[in-house]
Amino acid sequence: MEHYFTNNENLKSEIKKLSYSYDNYVFSFLSDNGVFSKERLDYGSRFLLETYLRKKKSDPTSFLDVGCGYGFLGISISKILGVHGTLIDVNKRAVHLTKRNIDANEVDCEAKLSNVYDDVVDKYDLIITNPPIRAGKSVLLDILGNAKDHLTKNGECWFVMRKDHGVKSMIKTLENSYICEVIDKSKGFYVVMLKNKENSLTNM
Numbered sequence: 001m002e003h004y005f006t007n008n009e010n011l012k013s014e015i016k017k018l019s020y021s022y023d024n025y026v027f028s029f030l031s032d033n034g035v036f037s038k039e040r041l042d043y044g045s046r047f048l049l050e051t052y053l054r055k056k057k058s059d060p061t062s063f064l065d066v067g068c069g070y071g072f073l074g075i076s077i078s079k080i081l082g083v084h085g086t087l088i089d090v091n092k093r094a095v096h097l098t099k100r101n102i103d104a105n106e107v108d109c110e111a112k113l114s115n116v117y118d119d120v121v122d123k124y125d126l127i128i129t130n131p132p133i134r135a136g137k138s139v140l141l142d143i144l145g146n147a148k149d150h151l152t153k154n155g156e157c158w159f160v161m162r163k164d165h166g167v168k169s170m171i172k173t174l175e176n177s178y179i180c181e182v183i184d185k186s187k188g189f190y191v192v193m194l195k196n197k198e199n200s201l202t203n204m
């Protein structure tokens with residue numbers, strides 16, 4: 001079975017144009033067959049973005065969007081906050097679309113191919129992700145559990161996950177290494193913020 005994260009170079013291209021506005025910012029995104037949420041912006045991603053913008057506790061100087069798809073989260077944050085973003089995905093078509101969307105929306109971002117953090121070298125104030133549920137628990141744990149290795153000292157990881165996709169048990173697991181805070185909930189989606197427990201304890 002084909003998933004939105006598999007690289008199928010033979011898949012016919014059918015570019016679609018999606019738009020999004022937030023305050024006075026207007027965005028346009030190209031999407032295509034073979035990428036996540038190709039027909040419309042995903043509700044969970046919008047909820048994550050808008051919750052983050054409303055409730056963020058600090059202003060990041062850099063951020064990483066893990067599993068960027070066609071770039072919705074990263075491109076919007078970069079434009080609205082005026083901050084450099086690094087956007088990564090394992091899906092080649094998604095990275096290609098993200099590069100086109102970065103240019104079209106005139107934002108200061110870079111997009112690259114990476115399997116989880118394999119090609120990530122820097123540390124970031126913010127990691128934001130709508131993680132790929134269908135990729136399985138080990139990929140989810142890799143993205144969320146290892147985020148702390150790619151965060152700056154007071155960095156934060158924000159993610160969205162549905163209750164019926166196991167967000168509560170995921171939080172329980174993550175509590176071994178993070179302070180976890182459920183920031184908001186809507187229609188079964190939870191937005192969760194993670195802070196590295198070790199750094200938070202040394203700040204006390």
Ligand SMILES: C[S@@+](CC[C@H](N)C(=O)[O-])C[C@H]1O[C@@H](n2cnc3c(N)ncnc32)[C@H](O)[C@@H]1O
Nearest residue numbers: 005036045067068069089090091115116130132
């Ligand atoms: C739920 S989608 C979110 C897409 C985008 N951030 C959005 O909000 O529309 C998850 C993304 O993770 C990507 N992905 C799946 N497995 C991955 C992996 N091992 N490493 C990096 N990205 C992965 C998928 O290709 C997909 O684009």
